[in-house]
Amino acid sequence: MRALQWHGPWDLRLVELDTPRAGPGQVRIAVAYCGICGSDLHEYADGPHAIPVDAPHPLSGRTAPLTLGHEFCGTVVEVGAGVTGLSLGDRVAVEPEYHCKQCAYCRSGSYNLCVSMGFAGLMGDGGMADFAVVPAYMLHRLPDEVSLEQAAVIEPAAVALHALRRAELRLGDTCAVFGLGPIGLLLISLAKLQGATTIVAVDVSRERLAAASHLGATHALDAGALDAPALCDALRDAAGGLGVDVSFEAAGLPATFEAAMQGLRKGGRVVMVGLMPHANFDAFRAVNDELTFTASVGYRHAYGDLLRIVGSGALDLTSIVTRIVSLDDAVAEGFDALLADRTQIKILVSPAKPPSAINA
Structure with a gap:
């Protein structure tokens, strides 16, 4: 599969990797869209900030180079052992916060303050790839009324x-x-x-x-x-x-x-x-x-309410999307465009579509 990986400041590389498999408690999704966040831009321009370089993140086990992108959504294509409530073909939004479920903050429900808190796409592999494997607890099934384009903006809306x-x-x-x-x-x-x-x-x-x-x-x-x-x-x-x-x-x-x-x-x-x-x-x-x-940092218990609001038609998250680009063009037409052009607000990367199919 293809993945856009961070190797250092101003060094993003579109590479070919073996397609990952879902392990116990994990799910693999085919990524539909992945938004470029301001945090991604900071890592690109003058990182590392959050990306682990010298020691692996305690929950993801990953260090750089890793696949960027924490604002993503897609379709379930593989369910790991022990996962319930998700099936092949489910459309899902990813709530990309890692949490241990064991520390005092997690036990109290404040999982965004977990002692090992991190984000898939910053402290672990994320969604700027054809496929992504994440813990099942990160996934939220989409109501029929919520499009995948809307789901790609759920993460910043949760913030x-x-x-x-x-x-x-x-x-x-x-x-x-x-x-x-x-x-x-x-x-x-x-x-x-x-x-x-x-x-x-x-x-x-x-x-x-x-x-x-x-x-x-x-x-x-x-x-x-x-x-x-x-x-x-x-x-x-x-x-x-x-x-x-x-x-x-x-x-x-x-x-x-x-x-x-x-x-x-x-x-x-x-x-x-x-x-x-x-x-x-x-x-x-x-x-x-x-x-x-x-x-205020990250979010907790926000995705369910947002999906209901968006599904009701009361909130159109695509109103801030100014461009959709292919994975092949993500650096030049995505990252560089956001840094150079203030008219661009939210750019989505679409691994599922070839460059010729993108309406930029």
Whole structure:
């Protein structure tokens, strides 16, 4: 089979490998689509970050080179010994978090905090290949109403839904989303479904601000055209003068974290979704205004709810998909395109289709 493997920064190789077999407790799927995530781009441009190089991951047993891709879906083609509830031909979405099921976090249900947590496609082989073998616990059967194209975007939508839950966003709340990548745009769609009355989108890309408005943002602020004080003033004005109830920091930048905090009303909540090594904040204001800081990582118990929402027609996840490319063209038309072109949002790689069959 073909697989797109990470060998080092700027070194992705489409290689031929033996088709893996499903072992006990595992399932092999024929991959239909695999999304390219911002984490994949970071590994490509300046990794390794999460990819194990010197020591194998404790649950996957893998080190680099390994097959990228954790946003994937497909069809069951082999079921390993001991697996129940899945059959050949089942269409499935992959919830790619590894978890041990034994540590205190797993036993409490917070499996996204597992002491050995990792992701297939980053700490183990993932979905940018013709076939992928994963633990059966990662798979969710798709309702008939959910297409495989929709299923390929369930993973980033789960990140957004978990962050929304961490925010405790309530009907009638006001919120702001800083950073309009796929997660930020999905946060806007889900906040609208949750009943937020004011949703302020903040980014430097006019194209992404336009996409946010299409998905439900009530206000769009161009952070490249406003200095920090003006941006905060505009954010407060959009929320009735006091500031928003909740800010989501989805860009992973210290400056946007600061702006996300400054745009809050008293008693407001900021949720950190983007990854950054360090951030400074006004501790005096945080205490004096009784602000709440919350972080959100991965997801737990989100896939079932998302599949029901998407199946009902209330949420169209393909609205953020801007291109579908073949596995052969994944580097040039996928990874490089996302790094060079801000109009691209979510690019799906389709191993199942030859280049001539792709509508790019």
